[in-house]
Amino acid sequence: MQKLIHLIIILFFTACGSNPDFIEVMVNKSIKVFSQDYHDKAENYTFKWEPPMDPNNETVLFDLKNDMLIFTPTFEGDYQIHLSITDISDEVVAEEIFYYRVVSETLDVAIITSELEERIPEKTSAVKPQKGKNKTNIKNAKRKKTTSQSKKQKKISRKTENVHFTIQVAAWPSLEQARTDQLELVDGGIDAYIQRHYKTGKDEVWYRVRVGNFSNKEKAIEIQKHIEIITGKKSWLDVIPVK
DSSP states (O other): OHHHHHHHHHHHHHHHTOOOOOEEEETTOOEEEOOTTTGGGGGGOEEEEOOOBOTTSOBOOEEEETTEEEEOOOSOEEEEEEEEEEOTTOOEEEEEEEEEEEEOOOHHHHHHHHHHHHHSOOOOOOOOOOSOOOHHHHHHHHHHHHHHHHHHHHHHHHHHHSEEEEEEEEEESOHHHHHHHHHHHHHTTOOEEEEEEEETTTTEEEEEEEEEEESOHHHHHHHHHHHHHHHOSOOEEEEEEOO
8 A cells, every 4th residue: 555655756756757856875875764743752652764776776775763764875966765654543544755856065065174173262261360369359249159159059949849640651762662562552542652762872762652731749759659550560759840
């Protein structure tokens, strides 16, 4: 069925004589391909990619990372990549085709890069404190520092007082595994959801299986115990500051 849809789309473009918009990229540079419309809500969908083909009609090596396809073109020319997006019921919700035109790195690109590097400002050296400050100025400076610290502590204490709680049942690097846990909870009468979490330091996306947004900690603990009985696994409470 999906191959038939793909064929219909290709025939449609051919019949209309449409010229696709190619994105120019550099040869031997890694490219991350993903859907602009579904990237921010990727946890709710499954992304099925067809292997990218090079200008010689050979399959290109690629990696899949969550909802992204990553490949490095080694030949100049036109590349076409097809993506089929399905929902939790395995129904096709979107079909996308990505077009890339791979070109060699030109002298103009090298010149622009060097010009940008020259524009980066150098780090300025720290200003040394002036000598000869009297004791009154030092006391005033200390007093101001103490006052600012107390204000910061008050702000922090106010933030920690007004919080909500959510139950995190599991966290997975695989969306499919997170969905399995979510459906298990839904079958048990628990309204679970999946939250996409990006780890900046590791450049990874994890999928958190969570339940609720409770203002009452005792109520959250009560639901947490019920969830652990259903799943047979330990869970934990996550504190969410209320803005």
